[in-house]
Amino acid sequence: MEQYFHWIDLLGIAVFAISGTLAAWRNQMDGFGVIVLASVTAIGGGTLRDLILDAPVIWINNNSYFYAIFIAAIGTILAVRNRLTIPHNTLQLFDALGLAFFVIMGTQKALDNGTSAMVAIMLGTMSGVCGGMIRDVLCREVPMVFRGELYAVTCIFGGVVYTVLISVGVNTAVAMTVGMLALLLLRLAAMKWQITIPVFAKHHAELNEP
Amino acid sequence: MEQYFHWIDLLGIAVFAISGTLAAWRNQMDGFGVIVLASVTAIGGGTLRDLILDAPVIWINNNSYFYAIFIAAIGTILAVRNRLTIPHNTLQLFDALGLAFFVIMGTQKALDNGTSAMVAIMLGTMSGVCGGMIRDVLCREVPMVFRGELYAVTCIFGGVVYTVLISVGVNTAVAMTVGMLALLLLRLAAMKWQITIPVFAKHHAELNEP
Amino acid sequence: MEQYFHWIDLLGIAVFAISGTLAAWRNQMDGFGVIVLASVTAIGGGTLRDLILDAPVIWINNNSYFYAIFIAAIGTILAVRNRLTIPHNTLQLFDALGLAFFVIMGTQKALDNGTSAMVAIMLGTMSGVCGGMIRDVLCREVPMVFRGELYAVTCIFGGVVYTVLISVGVNTAVAMTVGMLALLLLRLAAMKWQITIPVFAKHHAELNEP
Numbered sequence: 138m139e140q141y142f143h144w145i146d147l148l149g150i151a152v153f154a155i156s157g158t159l160a161a162w163r164n165q166m167d168g169f170g171v172i173v174l175a176s177v178t179a180i181g182g183g184t185l186r187d188l189i190l191d192a193p194v195i196w197i198n199n200n201s202y203f204y205a206i207f208i209a210a211i212g213t214i215l216a217v218r219n220r221l222t223i224p225h226n227t228l229q230l231f232d233a234l235g236l237a238f239f240v241i242m243g244t245q246k247a248l249d250n251g252t253s254a255m256v257a258i259m260l261g262t263m264s265g266v267c268g269g270m271i272r273d274v275l276c277r278e279v280p281m282v283f284r285g286e287l288y289a290v291t292c293i294f295g296g297v298v299y300t301v302l303i304s305v306g307v308n309t310a311v312a313m314t315v316g317m318l319a320l321l322l323l324r325l326a327a328m329k330w331q332i333t334i335p336v337f338a339k340h341h342a343e344l345n346e347p
Numbered sequence: 348m349e350q351y352f353h354w355i356d357l358l359g360i361a362v363f364a365i366s367g368t369l370a371a372w373r374n375q376m377d378g379f380g381v382i383v384l385a386s387v388t389a390i391g392g393g394t395l396r397d398l399i400l401d402a403p404v405i406w407i408n409n410n411s412y413f414y415a416i417f418i419a420a421i422g423t424i425l426a427v428r429n430r431l432t433i434p435h436n437t438l439q440l441f442d443a444l445g446l447a448f449f450v451i452m453g454t455q456k457a458l459d460n461g462t463s464a465m466v467a468i469m470l471g472t473m474s475g476v477c478g479g480m481i482r483d484v485l486c487r488e489v490p491m492v493f494r495g496e497l498y499a500v501t502c503i504f505g506g507v508v509y510t511v512l513i514s515v516g517v518n519t520a521v522a523m524t525v526g527m528l529a530l531l532l533l534r535l536a537a538m539k540w541q542i543t544i545p546v547f548a549k550h551h552a553e554l555n556e557p
Numbered sequence: 558m559e560q561y562f563h564w565i566d567l568l569g570i571a572v573f574a575i576s577g578t579l580a581a582w583r584n585q586m587d588g589f590g591v592i593v594l595a596s597v598t599a600i601g602g603g604t605l606r607d608l609i610l611d612a613p614v615i616w617i618n619n620n621s622y623f624y625a626i627f628i629a630a631i632g633t634i635l636a637v638r639n640r641l642t643i644p645h646n647t648l649q650l651f652d653a654l655g656l657a658f659f660v661i662m663g664t665q666k667a668l669d670n671g672t673s674a675m676v677a678i679m680l681g682t683m684s685g686v687c688g689g690m691i692r693d694v695l696c697r698e699v700p701m702v703f704r705g706e707l708y709a710v711t712c713i714f715g716g717v718v719y720t721v722l723i724s725v726g727v728n729t730a731v732a733m734t735v736g737m738l739a740l741l742l743l744r745l746a747a748m749k750w751q752i753t754i755p756v757f758a759k760h761h762a763e764l765n766e767p
Contacts (some may be wrong), residue, residue, distance in 0.1 A: 170703035173686065176679075184609065189394065189404050194609050200675050255410050259386075266383065275690070275700055280485055283380035310436070399604065399614050400597035465620050469596075476593065480695070490695055 149238030154179040154209035156299040181268035237317040240265035258296035287327035295320025359448030364389040364419035366441040391478035447527040450475035468506035497537035505530025564606035569658030574599040574629035576651040582601035601688035659738040678716035715740025
């Protein structure tokens with residue numbers, strides 16, 4: 138089981154490292170800004186989760202996370218160098234994959250540490266969203282989480298699916314797999330059909346600027 | 348007493364959640380970017396404070412903080428939908444209220460954890476300022492803390508008032524109430540009369556850009 | 558030895574506080590945004606390092622760090638007021654100095670806490686880079702770490718030099734001094750001759766925007 142968690146964690150890390158490297162490439166960053174962006178995207182969310190849970194930070198006693206980042210980053214660089222046309226939504230696809238892994242892993246780890254289901258879902262969402270948020274802030278882009286298309290909602294949805302399955306006694310590995318798939322499918326559907334939930338009615342410049 | 352602290356904390360959370368929701372609205376964010384912005388503004392500063400104090404993060408064992416955020420966010424959305432013209436400084440007013448609650452609560456909690464008065468004031472200021480700072484960075488606005496009008500100074504002032512009152516033996520609840528009022532009044536006065544402290548003499552482009 | 562570490566830490570703090578104050582000045586921030594920017598630059602990286610190591614945050618039981626920040630910030634303000642033309646790369650020079658102190662101190666502290674050499678170098682780099690990263694994000698500038706010129710690479714290089722010296726049995730104080738000098742010289746050389754490592758081949762707008 139531990140082993141299974143570790144692999145999911147590594148996969149999430151690698152996938153977010155790819156998304157960070159692609160963001161570096163899109164922003165024409167040369168030099169090893171790539172390393173920084175890949176690492177920050179990959180370990181930002183999980184680090185925050187562990188700090189808040191007061192658990193040892195995942196990568197502090199384990200070099201494998203860094204190998205995952207390096208391999209993912211170098212692989213991405215080679216891929217980009219050899220075939221310069223990369224469809225715009227490749228970045229979004231890898232971001233969605235990383236999201237699925239991290240949200241469910243985060244929810245699971247929080248439950249394991251004894252939090253309520255609600256806090257676990259919040260913490261799972263946070264670990265999925267924050268790495269990408271830091272990536273986007275550093276690239277000075279509008280964080281993907283704000284660009285509509287159910288970004289935060291899919292995370293909460295995945296977390297709810299997982300916690301409900303756990304609470305009715307489903308095996309952890311099965312619940313994780315189903316939760317990840319549910320999250321991923323909703324996210325991809327939202328991206329494909331551009332599903333949004335308008336919270337505020339349309340408004341223009343009704344704001345009284347001073 | 349514990350009860351009193353809890354309510355002050357909840358009030359600060361709710362008020363910052365309102366300010367986060369208003370910021371989301373001002374930036375025309377649709378979808379549940381609102382949830383993210385409300386949560387980040389509301390729990391950002393307190394979470395950082397607790398991490399640094401190595402105390403359990405306030406919301407980790409307590410769902411009530413999330414209820415406060417949800418109620419505040421939904422209430423704000425309804426208010427905004429029904430009456431589309433909101434004066435610009437409503438955001439600033441709620442920000443000032445949250446500031447007063449968080450700075451004094453943060454200072455109190457730090458003292459409780461045995462820090463020196465100076466570190467406590469710094470930590471109080473940090474817990475008051477950081478949630479809004481993350482909010483502004485995510486919205487890609489110049490952080491309010493830099494827009495002059497004694498922002499950081501009012502926090503330090505409130506913290507000093509509180510720690511002085513405590514050190515002369517005043518009752519905690521009284522000291523907190525007085526500290527919050529002092530902070531709030533100075534902040535409102537600074538906003539109303541646009542009081543600023545020019546640190547650097549006026550300068551134009553004397554900087555030798557390369 | 559402890560004493561030696563403390564002084565290096567204080568020096569790094571002071572130097573980063575200067576760089577934060579200069580950034581505030583460049584961005585024409587009046588009011589005490591200076592305090593915020595100086596503090597954030599100075600203690601951001603070290604705070605993150607200590608949180609991740611689950612060690613007590615350096616400044617939590619020690620007022621001297623704040624005195625260092627205040628003295629550095631006030632000294633810088635006075636210097637700027639008296640002589641308005643400051644060469645552009647003064648900021649970069651102080652940033653490089655702070656980098657050298659923090660990266661090596663961070664690597665040392667991580668090794669002391671029992672991490673592997675690789676994690677120690679990563680953590681050292683993080684403590685050197687993150688304060689400045691937050692500074693640049695708050696100033697809404699492209700983080701210096703992305704502006705090429707081997708920024709991240711020099712940190713890793715310095716960390717490698719230090720850990721190699723330690724592993725072959727060199728005295729800690731000597732290894733630290735050599736590591737810092739190595740890092741500083743490489744950084745200054747990279748700045749002077751604008752050395753960069755192009756990771757991606759030149760590309761224009763081959764990206765298929767939607």
